[in-house]
Amino acid sequence: MDCDLANPNLDAFVDGELDPGVERALEEHLRTCADCRSTVWEIREFRSLFKASGPRFKAPLELRLRVLNLTQHVRAKPSVPQPYAWMAAAAVLVLGAMVVFLVSAPDHSKELSKEAAVDYSRSTGAEPLVELASADFGVLKPWFSDKVGFAPPAIDLHEYGYELAGGRVALLGERPVVALIYKQANGTLIIYCWPPKQDPVSYSQRSVDDLRVYIWANSQCNYVLVERSDDPKISRFVDGFQDQTAPVSY
Numbered sequence: 637m638d639c640d641l642a643n644p645n646l647d648a649f650v651d652g653e654l655d656p657g658v659e660r661a662l663e664e665h666l667r668t669c670a671d672c673r674s675t676v677w678e679i680r681e682f683r684s685l686f687k688a689s690g691p692r693f694k695a696p697l698e699l700r701l702r703v704l705n706l707t708q709h710v711r712a713k714p715s716v717p718q719p720y721a722w723m724a725a726a727a728v729l730v731l732g733a734m735v736v737f738l739v740s741a742p743d744h745s746k747e748l749s750k751e752a753a754v755d756y757s758r759s760t761g762a763e764p765l766v767e768l769a770s771a772d773f774g775v776l777k778p779w780f781s782d783k784v785g786f787a788p789p790a791i792d793l794h795e796y797g798y799e800l801a802g803g804r805v806a807l808l809g810e811r812p813v814v815a816l817i818y819k820q821a822n823g824t825l826i827i828y829c830w831p832p833k834q835d836p837v838s839y840s841q842r843s844v845d846d847l848r849v850y851i852w853a854n855s856q857c858n859y860v861l862v863e864r865s866d867d868p869k870i871s872r873f874v875d876g877f878q879d880q881t882a883p884v885s886y
């Protein structure tokens with residue numbers, strides 16, 4: 637056996653899944669080939685690393701069953717070549733671990749909602765606080781770029797009955813963020829936004845005192861919207877806004 641023949645069999649060799657004849661020939665080759673020995677060593681290293689990091693994630697029972705189900709399904713399929721079967725099983729485990737990580741990552745949306753509600757209450761008296769009074773994103777964008785190094789997307793709430801009154805820089809989680817202030821006869825609505833890379837958020841909707849707070853994200857921004865009226869139109873806006881834009885990819 638030479639390296640070209642040995643290489644595709646190394647994974648199965650580590651797993652002890654080779655036919656006895658092939659296994660003997662491969663062992664013979666490994667005795668004389670340092671390259672293939674080092675590949676075998678790497679495969680073993682990687683697997684033990686994988687095993688060692690596996691149990692750190694305590695998956696919910698339902699997920700564990702699903703992963704088991706999938707991996708057994710992959711194994712039962714003889715048409716899948718062994719290296720791919722192994723890769724598929726690994727991918728399922730990694731995905732499972734990621735899901736568990738995402739599920740168990742601390743949810744700071746509650747904290748964020750409270751901070752946004754506090755900022756909203758502080759800044760919306762009879763006249764909402766605005767640093768730059770303009771309804772023109774051509775004016776607002778460069779101003780924000782200069783202030784926080786980031787220009788918000790143009791968000792038009794005309795069809796929902798809100799006029800843009802202007803913008804200011806707010807602090808959420810000790811981070812300067814864009815605050816866009818919209819007005820209608822019944823009150824004020826504020827949309828806070830900042831780049832998603834700094835701090836990914838997941839969708840949430842909750843009441844904080846008498847305020848309604850929506851949190852969502854897309855590829856451009858994280859958004860927090862605060863308003864007082866619990867306007868069903870705004871719920872529709874948030875839903876529509878999520879649909880229009882691409883989901884965040886990590």
Ligand SMILES: [Zn+2]
Nearest residue numbers: 639642669672
């Ligand atoms: Zn070799």
